[in-house]
Amino acid sequence: MGTANVYAMKQMNRTTILSLIRQYGPISKSELAEKSNLTFAAVHNIVSELLERELVRESGYGESTGAGRKPVLYEVNPHAYAAVGVHLGVTQVEVAVIDGNGAVLADSTEELQANVRPAEAFDIVAARVEEAIVRSNVPRSRLLGIGISAPGPLDPEAGMLLSPTNFLGWERVPLKAQIEEKLSLPVFVEKDANAAALAELWFGAGSGARNILYVMVDLGIGGGLIVDGRLYRGHQNVAGEFGHGTIDLDGPRCNCGNYGCLEAVASGVAIVRRAEEAIRRGAPTRLAPLYQEKEHLSFADVVQALQEDDALAHQLFLESARYIGIGLAGFINYFNPEMVIIGGRLLQVCPAMFPVIRDTAYARMFRVNEQNVRIELSGLGTKGEVVGAGTLVFERTLYTDFMVPSSNE
Ligand SMILES: [Zn+2]
The missing domain is CATH 3.30.420.40 (ATPase, nucleotide binding domain)
Structure with a gap:
C-alpha cells in the first residue's frame, strides 16, 4: 500500500471509532473492536490518539467479564469542538453555536423582510454568526465551521441555492462561497428538512x-x-x-x-x-x-x-x-x-x-x-433545522474526513 492509502485508511478507521463512540458511548475498547472489526491493538492506538486530541474522554467503568479488571468506558468529549448552525428560513434567520452533544451555547434570531435580496440576507447571516460566536466564548481554533440549512432545491456539493420557491427572484445563489468569503470558516449547505432529520438522528x-x-x-x-x-x-x-x-x-x-x-x-x-x-x-x-x-x-x-x-x-x-x-x-x-x-x-x-x-x-x-x-x-421542536445545520458540520468534518483544524495538529 502507498503512503497516501495508508493515510486514508488511518483516517477512515479514526472516523469509524469516533462514530461508534458517539453512537454507543460510553463504550469499552473490546466492544469497539467487536463493532468495528478492527483488532484490539488498533482500537487501543486510535482511542489513545483521540484521548490525546481531547475528542473523547473516559467515562467510568463497565462490567468486568470473568476474572479481568473492569474495562474503562469512553464517550465523546462535547467540549472539544463546536460548530455554528444557521437556518435560513423564508421569514427569519436563526443562528446557534452547538457543542459536540448538540447543546446550544449561544443563539439568536432575526426576522427577514419579504422579498429580501440575497446580499442583504447574507449580511444578516454574517453579523448574527459573528455575534453568536463571541457570546458562545468558543475560541476560533475550536470552531469546525458553519452549516447552513435552507429551503430546497439546492446543490449541497456546490453550496448553491437553485430556485427556492418562497424566495422570489433568487436563482442559483452561491451561498457557500459568499459566506466563506465573509467569515473565513468552511461552510456546508443542506436542505432544511435533511438537516432536521440529521439532528433527530444524532441528538433527538x-x-x-x-x-x-x-x-x-x-x-x-x-x-x-x-x-x-x-x-x-x-x-x-x-x-x-x-x-x-x-x-x-x-x-x-x-x-x-x-x-x-x-x-x-x-x-x-x-x-x-x-x-x-x-x-x-x-x-x-x-x-x-x-x-x-x-x-x-x-x-x-x-x-x-x-x-x-x-x-x-x-x-x-x-x-x-x-x-x-x-x-x-x-x-x-x-x-x-x-x-x-x-x-x-x-x-x-x-x-x-x-x-x-x-x-x-x-x-x-x-x-x-x-x-x-x-x-x-x-x-428538538422548532430547533431541528438550526441544530441540524450545526450537526452537518460535525458530520462532514470530524466524522467523514477527520478534518481537525490545523492549529490543533
Ligand atoms: Zn407540489
Whole structure:
C-alpha cells in the first residue's frame, strides 16, 4: 500500500471509532473492536490518539467479564469542538453555536423582510454568526465551521441555492462561497428538512435508529430520509419531497406547479387559504371580521384564532393532520422505515395534530408496517433545522474526513 492509502485508511478507521463512540458511548475498547472489526491493538492506538486530541474522554467503568479488571468506558468529549448552525428560513434567520452533544451555547434570531435580496440576507447571516460566536466564548481554533440549512432545491456539493420557491427572484445563489468569503470558516449547505432529520438522528428522537423518515409540517411540508444511518439525498438531491405527492385529484395549485399536492392541501399556507375560503362561504368564525377588514389572513392570525379556541381553526388543523396521516401511510409503505419523526411549527402550535396524524397513518398502512414502525414527535421542536445545520458540520468534518483544524495538529 502507498503512503497516501495508508493515510486514508488511518483516517477512515479514526472516523469509524469516533462514530461508534458517539453512537454507543460510553463504550469499552473490546466492544469497539467487536463493532468495528478492527483488532484490539488498533482500537487501543486510535482511542489513545483521540484521548490525546481531547475528542473523547473516559467515562467510568463497565462490567468486568470473568476474572479481568473492569474495562474503562469512553464517550465523546462535547467540549472539544463546536460548530455554528444557521437556518435560513423564508421569514427569519436563526443562528446557534452547538457543542459536540448538540447543546446550544449561544443563539439568536432575526426576522427577514419579504422579498429580501440575497446580499442583504447574507449580511444578516454574517453579523448574527459573528455575534453568536463571541457570546458562545468558543475560541476560533475550536470552531469546525458553519452549516447552513435552507429551503430546497439546492446543490449541497456546490453550496448553491437553485430556485427556492418562497424566495422570489433568487436563482442559483452561491451561498457557500459568499459566506466563506465573509467569515473565513468552511461552510456546508443542506436542505432544511435533511438537516432536521440529521439532528433527530444524532441528538433527538431518532437516536439509535438506522432508517428514519423525518416529516416537517410547517408553512410548507418537507421530508428528510436517513438510510442505514446516513442522509439519503437521491440522484439529484431532491429525495424526501414528501409534500409533493398528489393527495387530491382536483386539488388547488401547488407552489411546485403541480395540483393537489399534500403541501397545497395540508401545509400552514394551505390552512390559511382554506380559512379564507370557508369565510367566503359564510362559515362562522372569529376570523371573519379580520378577513373582511384586511381582505386576507396571515398564518399568525389563524394560529391566534386556534389559541382562542376558534372551532373553524381547530377543524382546519385537524383536517390537515388527516391528510398528512394518509400521505404518511403511503410513504411508509414505499420506504419501510423503522421510525417516523414528525416536526415543524404546526405541531408546536397545535399538539392535537400529532395523535390524528399517527392514528390515521396506522389505520391506512400495510399491516406488517403497522406492527413495526414507530411514529414519534420531534425531540428538538422548532430547533431541528438550526441544530441540524450545526450537526452537518460535525458530520462532514470530524466524522467523514477527520478534518481537525490545523492549529490543533
Ligand atoms: Zn407540489
